[in-house]
Amino acid sequence: MQLKAIVGEAIADGYLFADYESVHPKQGKRYLTSEELQWIMTAPLHKPHLYLIRDMFLFPCYTSIPYSDMKFPLKEHLSLVDDGTWWMEK
Numbered sequence: 001m002q003l004k005a006i007v008g009e010a011i012a013d014g015y016l017f018a019d020y021e022s023v024h025p026k027q028g029k030r031y032l033t034s035e036e037l038q039w040i041m042t043a044p045l046h047k048p049h050l051y052l053i054r055d056m057f058l059f060p061c062y063t064s065i066p067y068s069d070m071k072f073p074l075k076e077h078l079s080l081v082d083d084g085t086w087w088m089e090k
Helices: 003-012 034-042 048-063 067-071
Strands: 078-080 086-088
Touching: 003 034
Parallel strands: none
Antiparallel strands: 078 086
16 A cells, blocks of 8 residues: 555545644745854864865855755856866856
């Protein structure tokens, strides 16, 4: 029996409530302060791979590029300009 059928049968038998909605309080957005960003930038890291992770976190903070776009950047989104720097385009 598939899960959908089992759940449908449980609702029909009164074990589950079909109109149940979980209520979560609205959470306001919280932004990092300049001091918090500075602390993250200067925090001592004890493993080399943590530097890349920190930079991957900080880059969207300063550029407003969504983290989801940073998660899997594609080669076609990167371009090398004349002065030798890389630019991300989307």
